[in-house]
Structures are given as structure tokens and as C-alpha cells.
Amino acid sequence: MMDIKVLGGCCGNCETVMKLVADKAEQLGISISLEKVTDMAVIMGYGVMSTPGVVIDGKVVHAGGIPKPAAVEAWLKG
Template sequence: MKQVKVLGSGCKNCETTARIITEQAQQLGVEIELEKVTDMAQIMGYGVMSTPGVVVDGQVVHAGGLPSAADVVKWLAA
């Protein structure tokens, strides 16, 4: 199971990012545990200054703007 965190304030882009990740995981048949992190101190602890940020298994893989579905597939397949 992959541990995925979406870092952000809960804005529209953050919600869309979480939805894209969930949809791609379902299509790939990959089990994920998705957590939304809204605490700015925690977000900055990852070194993310631009949201939404995405952390997969403890590693920051994305920061700022919406990720593409292809990017999400790469993160989940790794």
C-alpha cells in the first residue's frame, strides 16, 4: 500500500489533485492511503512552498499546480 499525502490549504487545486490520485490508483488497482495535510507548519516541514504538494511514501514528488494523470501513474507504479 502506498502512503500518499496531498499538501495544501484545501483549495480547489488541492481537492482536484486528491481526486486525480484516487482515480488513477483505482484504474491501476493500486491500494493507497490518502491523507490531506492542511497544517502549514507540516507542509513547510516537507520543504514545499507552493501547493498543492504531493508526498508518496515519504518523498516529495510534486509541488505547485495540478499534476498530470501521467505523472500520478509514474508515482504510483514506482
């Protein structure tokens, strides 16, 4: 199971990224644990200065803006 965190506040973009990741994982039949992280100290600990950010299994794979669906698919297929 992949551990995925979406880093960001309460912005609409963060919610969009959460849904995009969840939907793509379901389409691919990949089991994930999805968590939204809003604590700025934790977000800064990952070195993310622009949200939303995406962390997969402890590694930052994206920061700032909504990722393309093809990128999310590539991350999940890893």
C-alpha cells in the same frame, strides 16, 4: 500499500489532486492510503513552498499546480 499525502489548504486544486490520485490508483488497482495535510507547519516541514504538494512514502514528488495524469500514473507504478 502506498502512503500518499496531498499538501495544501482548502483550494480547489488540492481537491482536484486528491481526486486525480484516488481515481488513478483505483484504475491501476493499487492500494493507497490517501491523506490531505493542511497544517502549514507540516507542509513547510516537507520543504514545500507552493501547493498543492504530493508526498509518497515520505518523499515529495510534486509541488505547485495540478500534476499531469501521466505523472501520477508513473508515481503510482513507481
